[in-house]
Amino acid sequence: MRIEYPRPGEPRRPSGPRDPGDAWVITESGERYWGRFGAAGLLAYDAARGVLLQHRVSWSHHGDTWGLPGGARHEGESARAGALREAQEEAGVPDGAVRARLMSVLDLDVWTYATVVADVVRPFEPVISDPESVALEWVPVIEVGDRPLHPGFADAWPRLRALLEVRPALVVDAANVVGSVPDGWWRDRAGAADRLIDDVGRLVAEGVDAAALGLGEGTWFPETSVVVVGQAKSVADRDGSRVRTVRAAASGDDTMVDEATRLVDAGRRVSVVTSDRELADRCTAVGASVHGARWLRDLL
Known part of the structure; x- marks a missing residue:
């Protein structure tokens, strides 16, 4: 050469x-x-x-x-x-x-x-x-x-x-992912959710390998929603971020299912991140695939 x-x-x-x-x-x-x-x-x-x-x-x-x-x-x-x-x-x-x-x-x-x-x-x-x-x-x-x-x-x-027909999306159960690591998150739930949202934002901005998403090839920049509940709803919005913060009005699980359904109906290939088995079953029923909290932690 x-x-x-x-x-x-x-x-x-x-x-x-x-x-x-x-x-x-x-x-x-x-x-x-x-x-x-x-x-x-x-x-x-x-x-x-x-x-x-x-x-x-x-x-x-x-x-x-x-x-x-x-x-x-x-x-x-x-x-x-x-x-x-x-x-x-x-x-x-x-x-x-x-x-x-x-x-x-x-x-x-x-x-x-x-x-x-x-x-x-x-x-x-x-x-x-x-x-x-x-x-x-x-x-x-x-x-x-x-x-x-x-x-x-x-x-x-x-x-x-x-x-061009493939549009991946992530829906992250913030409470479940944050709670998967005993790092003192319970002392500041909003702060822990803030850190997770920032980490997820960096991940999707840099790109996710196709193999992790079960796609054929390339590096993907998926549309991403992070669902927060309770005290974590006080997290700040991120201007210009690729991550959408969804604040649960009542049940966090119901909000997760609603968000997954919205994206599936819009033609997205949705991956839900949660280790909650009941929630996982509900999300699978609306057409999403499910990854456990460890899957996301490993990517981060």
């Missing part, structure tokens, strides 16, 4: 200084992959409009094909951050317009490409904001395969399309 930077005059990022990541990774057999530190792209999905695709300029690698906004990662940059940055640079995706649901990584040992699947939470119109795009369009899912696709995206699309 060797690293080769674009030759002088080669049109790569012509509007700004070259980043060290803007280079070719070339294998011993001659395959070329763009991005010294790997590459990443954003699959922005809008249920009403479809997938945001980029028509690549002719001078780009596999030019005149359609693919995802994306490109080379910067040194030390996470794949998810790289995908979002590239989507902003190439398609004008606004801050806060999408929420990551899944990251799928193609790992070729010498090079990686991460696809971040993200749901549009604030509709926007893409903007051609650099010279690498001929066009940007919202393409209905059923029509994506009809376009002349970038070969890498064409290979990945059938698998990614199937994953």
Whole structure:
């Protein structure tokens, strides 16, 4: 493997200084992959409009094909951050317009490409904001395969399309999880619940491995609800957190079942976290799967 930077005059990022990541990774057999530190792209999905695709300029690698906004990662940059940055640079995706649901990584040992699947939470119109795009369009899912696709995206699309139907969600029984460890939680129930919510927030922000959720592949960022009862209901709300705090008005178990039912009815693949057997049976009956408190503790 060797690293080769674009030759002088080669049109790569012509509007700004070259980043060290803007280079070719070339294998011993001659395959070329763009991005010294790997590459990443954003699959922005809008249920009403479809997938945001980029028509690549002719001078780009596999030019005149359609693919995802994306490109080379910067040194030390996470794949998810790289995908979002590239989507902003190439398609004008606004801050806060999408929420990551899944990251799928193609790992070729010498090079990686991460696809971040993200749901549009604030509709926007893409903007051609650099010279690498001929066009940007919202393409209905059923029509994506009809376009002349970038070969890498064409290979990945059938698998990614199937994953668009998968929407995992967690519902956490805070009292049960907190009570699973004798760390003095009974002296400050609200404080213990606060710590759990913060820990769960970090977990789902960093991502949960597919194997833990019983899914096929990738790293997932599940929609998450933490149900609190009694004194723990005084916990503070988290602005911008991926975790929704649900305060039980009466029975915590009833609230858990109601939340699981709401998410199942919305098409989510729901995992309930509790070691309470009766509650587990009730949640299973509404279509959720159940993991014990130890399962979550181990992930945390």
